Amino acid sequence: GAVVSQHPSWVICKSGTSVKIECRSLDFQATTMFWYRQFPKQSLMLMATSNEGSKATYEQGVEKDKFLINHASLTLSTLTVTSAHPEDSSFYICSALPASGSDTQYFGPGTRLTVL
Amino acid sequence: AQKITQTQPGMFVQEKEAVTLDCTYDTSDPSYGLFWYKQPSSGEMIFLIYQGSYDQQNATEGRYSLNFQKARKSANLVISASQLGDSAMYFCAMREGLEGYQKVTFGIGTKLQVIP
Numbered sequence: 001g002a003v004v005s006q007h008p009s010w011v012i013c014k015s016g017t018s019v020k021i022e023c024r025s026l027d028f029q030a031t032t033m034f035w036y037r038q039f040p041k042q043s044l045m046l047m048a049t050s051n052e053g054s055k056a057t058y059e060q061g062v063e064k065d066k067f068l069i070n071h072a073s074l075t076l077s078t079l080t081v082t083s084a085h086p087e088d089s090s091f092y093i094c095s096a097l098p099a100s101g102s103d104t105q106y107f108g109p110g111t112r113l114t115v116l
Numbered sequence: 117a118q119k120i121t122q123t124q125p126g127m128f129v130q131e132k133e134a135v136t137l138d139c140t141y142d143t144s145d146p147s148y149g150l151f152w153y154k155q156p157s158s159g160e161m162i163f164l165i166y167q168g169s170y171d172q173q174n175a176t177e178g179r180y181s182l183n184f185q186k187a188r189k190s191a192n193l194v195i196s197a198s199q200l201g202d203s204a205m206y207f208c209a210m211r212e213g214l215e216g217y218q219k220v221t222f223g224i225g226t227k228l229q230v231i232p
Binding site for chain 2 (some may be wrong): 031032041042044045046049051085091093095097098101102103104105106107108109110112
């Protein structure tokens with residue numbers, strides 16, 4: 001149980017284009033999902049907290065107009081990197097918090113984004 | 117100040133031996149949770165173990181145990197009987213507050229390599 005998927009697992013795009021990453025909780029409902037980014041050999045940094053049906057809460061320094069988050073259902077959150085640039089290349093990981101009251105986040109397998 | 121400190125960038129352990137990965141934390145909140153996650157080279161974050169600040173006993177999950185020393189603000193992970201598959205990055209993390217939706221902060225990680 002508590003499986004989270006991400007799609008795509010990796011993506012290469014040209015500078016200036018937008019990329020959408022999906023995060024799905026497969027066997028549970030998640031009222032809250034989190035988006036992290038991880039640079040090579042570094043830790044995870046929280047970008048934003050996404051609550052179903054409401055606007056995401058962004059961490060300081062994260063541009064909300066650049067990283068659009070939508071959490072339209074209890075099993076799906078999306079992160080769209082708009083007008084991507086090479087510095088946006090990173091490993092993006094989502095996690096989901098079960099609505100059942102569990103206090104543990106379950107992570108997706110991550111999406112590796114490379115912007116050329 | 118760093119909220120989570122992992123001072124061991126890399127560790128080696130002989131197969132079948134036990135190993136301790138260090139983690140210290142900093143918070144003034146009396147209610148908090150401590151986590152350990154494993155990240156293999158494939159990238160996914162795997163939840164290992166959780167300790168709440170009010171838990172009286174050290175958490176254990178199979179071969180994993182958390183040596184929780186509240187006064188010293190340390191939460192070391194002990195892996196017993198190491199296996200080759202334990203080779204990975206290990207991250208200590210803390211949530212200030214006991215609600216699952218609250219922010220989790222990660223340490224920089226320790227790379228563990230198990231030697232045959």
